[in-house]
Amino acid sequence: MTKRRFDGLAPGEGASPDRYDPVRFERQNVTVDLVIFTVRDRTLKxxxxxxxxxxxxxxxxxxxxFVRKDESLEDSARRELLEETGVRDIYLEQLYTFGDPGRDPRTRVITVAYFAIIASDRQVLHASADATDARWFSVTGLPRLAFDHxxxxxxxxxRLRNKLEYTTVGFQLLPEQFTLxxxxxVYEIIxxxxxxxxxxxxxxxxxxxxQETGETKMDGVHRPARxxxxxxxxxxxxxxKGILFPF
Amino acid sequence: MTKRRFDGLAPGEGASPDRYDPVRFERQNVTVDLVIFTVRDRTLKxxxxxxxxxxxxxxxxxxxxFVRKDESLEDSARRELLEETGVRDIYLEQLYTFGDPGRDPRTRVITVAYFAIIASDRQVLHASADATDARWFSVTGLPRLAFDHxxxxxxxxxRLRNKLEYTTVGFQLLPEQFTLxxxxxVYEIIxxxxxxxxxxxxxxxxxxxxQETGETKMDGVHRPARxxxxxxxxxxxxxxKGILFPF
DNA sequence: ACAAAAGTGTTGAGAGTACACCCATGC
DNA sequence: GCATGGGTGTACTCTCAACACTTTTGT
Structure with missing residues (x-):
């Protein structure tokens, strides 16, 4: 029977941070990864x-x-989101933590995955602010992805599909004003x-x-929608009452 | 605009593992914590x-x-479970990852929480295999807990309550054979x-x-239950059809 | 006047809810 | 024979599911 231990720290760590056993308790590389959804052209991207x-x-x-030393996991995810998309203040939720050794071929990396939702009118993706290319892909036509992505x-x-049924996440994909x-x-697409x-x-x-705003949306040629x-x-x-389970 | 980076590694790490920037990308202490449920004496413990x-x-x-260098997060949780309770092969599920700086007063520790369920007939808790004491507490009478526990x-x-409604987790709390x-x-208690x-x-x-086993449970004094x-x-x-939402 | 999307009610089926009594056993 | 938990059916309500036509606008 192994000795029971719960310090929240490597052995000896509390007293002197450098004395932890580097073999069994080596600290880990921790990252956040983001699945950022939006709806455009009638597809989920x-x-x-x-x-x-x-x-x-x-x-x-x-x-x-990477998760930085003094930021929370969510802060870390929001920072990455801002860096990649220039967007802040959107719906963000922790998804799951993936940590199989071997998921990164170089060394052990534990990643905390988040998913985020950008309203269809806010996709101000500055096309490739640096060397690497960033693009929106339809979820039905994804390329082969790196790692265990x-x-x-x-x-x-x-998760998104499930949450559609008992929360209002779906609404996050729409602008502030929207038609029925x-x-x-949005529901049909997802x-x-x-x-x-x-x-x-x-x-x-x-x-x-x-609630109705009182305004209507004239798409030009048809009857205006509330x-x-x-x-x-x-x-x-x-x-x-759930929301849309039955559909 | 920060330079976009996603290596899954600290900068320079792939080529030579010692050259990563220790300030911004210091590796993290990562632990697993377990919420191990059981039902006894008509309460959830x-x-x-x-x-x-x-x-x-x-x-x-x-x-x-601590999560060890070459074990997956789930392996890590199962190992801890075995060490603490002597139990293996039970229901275990990742819950959420808590990583606020400051959740441990000594240093930054990220913990991946799991929850586990032990059937009521398997609580072979070897009372205190070492110095520290381990006990079952009713969820309605918990003491003050350490950290953000x-x-x-x-x-x-x-999570357990929710899952009761659309999965068979509840069944995990019972022995192989059970009465209605x-x-x-179990449902009422939770x-x-x-x-x-x-x-x-x-x-x-x-x-x-x-399905019926054909056997009955004689509790002695009353009508035997199937x-x-x-x-x-x-x-x-x-x-x-969900399961028991309506109740 | 016509093309196109917006908007609107009813009916039948199935699941959820409330509710009360007889049955089998040990003492 | 009595105390105790095991076991069973029915009627009402409400939500879900299927289904088609009229309205409003621009051209």
Missing amino acids: LLLIERGEPPYQGSWALPGG ERIVDYAIE TELQN LGKQLDKRNFRKKILSLAII LYRFSDAKFMLLKE | LLLIERGEPPYQGSWALPGG ERIVDYAIE TELQN LGKQLDKRNFRKKILSLAII LYRFSDAKFMLLKE
């Missing part, structure tokens, strides 16, 4: 960057980077199936989470 | 250990320990409310996930 160096040189990978992406998409058809499109217009509207309106916005918070859990 | 050293000396804390526990309980009343008790016996049985049986076991896997997601 996510942001990838092209790797400039080996390994996986020339492959596409999730944006991310495919697994991370799969997990993120699954636009909202329905769930990958058609929804009934009447049932969808009935359900959303029954939840009393949006614009709505959220009643309360930007993100909420829908207790009690 | 979890395992805590008493800390022998500062900080929080004498306080209770979640079992856990209260937050971790709260999160674990919330025992199953219902959800913290009474359930209707007829409705509960109707629902569970309609899911066709358990024993059941799972039909298929030990753990499953209940797609389509």
Whole structure:
């Protein structure tokens, strides 16, 4: 039976930080990786960057980077997000932590994955601010990804789909004002199936989470659509009645 | 605009592991912490250990320990579980990663929290195999906990409650053979409310996930109860119809 | 007047909820 | 025979699911 130990520190660390056993308790490389979603051209897209160096040189990978010494994990993710996209104050959520030895061929790297959502009107992606290329890819047409990033992406998409059903994450993909058809499109795109217009509207309106703005959206040639916005918070859990499970 | 970087490595690390910038990219202390649940005496309990050293000396804390160099996060959690409880092959799931600087007063420690479930007939806790004391506490009567462990526990309980509704995690708390009343008790204990016996049985049986063993459990004095076991896997997601949301 | 998207109600089916009594056993 | 937990069915309500036509606008 091994001796029980829980310090939150390597042995001896509390007293003198340099005396930890470098073999068994070597500190770890910790990164954050981001799966950044948006909707454009009626498809769900996510942001990838092209790797400039080996390994996986020339492959596409999730944006991310090292967790710095004195920032929280979420701060770290928000910093990376800002660096990659120039966007702040958007929905961000921790996804899962991937730490298999061997997921990076060079050395052991533990990565805390986050997923983020950028509203369709805020994709101000400064096309390639430096050497590496950054692009939006449709989730249905992703290239081969570096490391275990495919697994991370799969997990993120699954989580997004699930959360659509009992939260208002879906709304994060839309501008502040939106039409019910636009909202329905977001749901259809992410769930990958058609929804009934009447049932969808009935359900959303029954939840009393949006309100009319009084304005309409003239797309030019057709009947103008009413614009709505959220009643309360930007993100909420829908207790009690789920949201769109049945669809 | 900061230069974009995603190596999965500290700068220079690939070529020569010692040249990374120790200030911005210092490697991190990474631990796993475990919230280990069981049900006994008609209450939901979890395992805590008493800390022998500062900080929080004498306080209770979640079992856990350092992630070793060449083990995966889950392996790390399973190893700790085995060391603390002597139990293997039980349900274990990654919960969330907590990494606020300052959550450990000594130095920065990132912890990947897991939650585990031990069936009520397997609590072979070798009472204190070493100096530190380990005990089961009812979740309604927890002592003050070390570090941010209260937050971790709260999160674990919330997750357990949620998962009860759309998975068969609840079944993990029971022995291989169990009565419907025992199953219902598990649900009532975790959800913290009474359930209707007829409705509960109707629902569970309609899911066709358990089968009669043909045996009965004689508790001595009353009518013997039929024993059941799972039909298929030990753990499953209940797609389509949720499971017990309505209760 | 016509093309195209916006907007609107009803009905049937199925699941959830509430509710009360008889059964089998040990003492 | 009695105390105790095991075991069973029905009726009401409400949400989900399917389904088609009218309205408003620009051209």
